[in-house]
Amino acid sequence: MIDVTAMTFQWPGMLWLLLAVPFLVAGYAWLTARGRRMALAYAGLTMADAAAGARTRFRRHAPGALLLLGVAAMLFGVARPQAPVTMPSRQQAVILVMDVSGSMRATDLKPNRLAAAQAAAKLFIANQPRHVRVGIVAVAGAAALVQSPTDSRDELSQAIDRFQLQRGSAVGSGLLMALATLVPEAGIDVEQLTYGARARPWLRDAKRKAPESKPVPPGSNGSVAIVLLSDGESNTGFDPLEAAKLAADHGVRVHTIGMGTAAGTTLGFDGWSMRVRLNDGLLKKISAMTEGEYFQAAGAEELKGIYGGLATRIALEKTRTMEVTALFVGAGIALALAGALVSLFRSSRIL
Numbered sequence: 001m002i003d004v005t006a007m008t009f010q011w012p013g014m015l016w017l018l019l020a021v022p023f024l025v026a027g028y029a030w031l032t033a034r035g036r037r038m039a040l041a042y043a044g045l046t047m048a049d050a051a052a053g054a055r056t057r058f059r060r061h062a063p064g065a066l067l068l069l070g071v072a073a074m075l076f077g078v079a080r081p082q083a084p085v086t087m088p089s090r091q092q093a094v095i096l097v098m099d100v101s102g103s104m105r106a107t108d109l110k111p112n113r114l115a116a117a118q119a120a121a122k123l124f125i126a127n128q129p130r131h132v133r134v135g136i137v138a139v140a141g142a143a144a145l146v147q148s149p150t151d152s153r154d155e156l157s158q159a160i161d162r163f164q165l166q167r168g169s170a171v172g173s174g175l176l177m178a179l180a181t182l183v184p185e186a187g188i189d190v191e192q193l194t195y196g197a198r199a200r201p202w203l204r205d206a207k208r209k210a211p212e213s214k215p216v217p218p219g220s221n222g223s224v225a226i227v228l229l230s231d232g233e234s235n236t237g238f239d240p241l242e243a244a245k246l247a248a249d250h251g252v253r254v255h256t257i258g259m260g261t262a263a264g265t266t267l268g269f270d271g272w273s274m275r276v277r278l279n280d281g282l283l284k285k286i287s288a289m290t291e292g293e294y295f296q297a298a299g300a301e302e303l304k305g306i307y308g309g310l311a312t313r314i315a316l317e318k319t320r321t322m323e324v325t326a327l328f329v330g331a332g333i334a335l336a337l338a339g340a341l342v343s344l345f346r347s348s349r350i351l
Contacts, residue, residue: 010080010323017075024071028064063346066339073332077325085322092223093149094128095135095178096121098160099230099259101169103276106231108261109303116297117229117259118160120307124227125156127311135181136160141168141236143177143190170194170237171230171282175247175254182224183250194238219291221251227310228286229257232279244286253292256283257306260297 009015098121104114125134135149136159147159173194180188226247234240247254264277280296287294295310297303 007081007083007324008321010082012079014079015076017078018072020075021068021072024068028068032061032064060346063339063343066335066342070332070335070337070339073328073335075332077328077332080323080325081328082321082323085324092131093133093135093182094224095137095149095182095226096124097137097139097143097171097174097178097226097228097230098163099140099169099171099174100138100163100165101140101233102165102167103169103231103233103267104259105165105267106260106265106276108263108265109259109297113231113259114163114165116303118163120297120303121160121229122157123304124307124311125153127307135178137174137177137181138163139170139174139230140166141170142194143170143173143237145177145181149181168236169230169234171228171232171234172240172243173237175226175228175240175243175286176238178226179243179247179250179252182226182252183221186250188246190238215249216251218248218289219251219253221253224252225292226252226254227257228254228283229259230283231259231276232282233276234282240282241285241289244289248290252290254286254290255292255310256287256294257303257310258283258294258296259303 098117100114104112104117106113109116121136128134130151133149133151134147134156135145136147136156138144138146146162147156150156173190176188176190176193180186180190244254258278258280260276260278262278262280264275266273266275278296280294284294286292293310295306297306
């Protein structure tokens with residue numbers, strides 16, 4: 001798809017050539033009038049033309065109109081127009097970041113959030129093209145890459161089946177782990193960013209600071225993506241919004257899926273009870289910062305539908321500015337040829 005409203009030109013000065021079009025129109029009108037005057041000597045032809053009316057006149061002028069439109073399109077192409085063009089981009093790798101914290105035991109998704117997420121994740125993987133490698137990061141009190149990107153659907157399914165619920169929720173660390181896996185050249189040290197000096201006892205001055213790199217436009221990396229599935233609660237690890245900013249700086253989109261409902265449910269364990277609800281505010285911010293999409297799954301079947309639809313749309317559309325001169329020149333040639341063929345068909349001559 002071409003965005004003509006944002007069109008620019010490499011040679012804008014050549015647009016002055018379009019001033020020739022009105023002169024060509026005037027010349028065509030003069031030739032037409034001249035032909036009509038010559039036809040006055042033949043009363044029968046004139047009467048037949050008058051009787052035919054507007055429909056015949058339209059047919060008579062159609063070849064000339066097509067030829068003039070073709071010339072105008074070719075003159076426009078001489079200015080070498082450029083426009084943003086949206087094209088499908090083949091995703092090379094996708095990381096599923098899945099929350100396996102204790103709140104995933106909640107039953108507002110049946111039979112519970114974790115089981116519903118596992119079933120939907122398998123559907124997502126099954127719907128991915130074979131050339132797309134998928135990896136899985138599990139998030140609880142810490143983040144772990146439980147399956148590096150692979151095209152083996154069996155290995156991915158087995159990794160999902162091995163999920164075990166744990167305490168804590170380090171969403172930011174999970175995003176860092178996914179980003180470090182997808183963009184290894186960025187040099188992201190997940191352990192250092194998450195734990196700071198404690199991760200390297202001999203580096204007392206170490207800070208939890210992301211490596212510096214030249215940012216790129218958010219969402220501009222069309223070869224990778226992250227899909228985060230969580231209830232939006234994060235109580236440990238790296239700041240999720242800082243992780244989202246880092247992903248945005250590397251052009252990686254993060255699509256987020258909210259697990260659960262706003263009403264939530266009550267969980268009980270060890271004599272304690274707590275209310276767990278969907279906190280979609282964080283998830284919406286993450287997706288917005290990275291040019292991703294946010295989805296809410298209020299039911300198990302709806303979650304499957306979201307994952308199925310996301311799988312078909314994960315081949316993100318990438319917009320780039322391209323020269324479209326050939327498009328206008330080709331259209332001009334086609335219009336001119338169409339005009340010539342119509343004229344030859346009607347009168348055995350070109351115009």
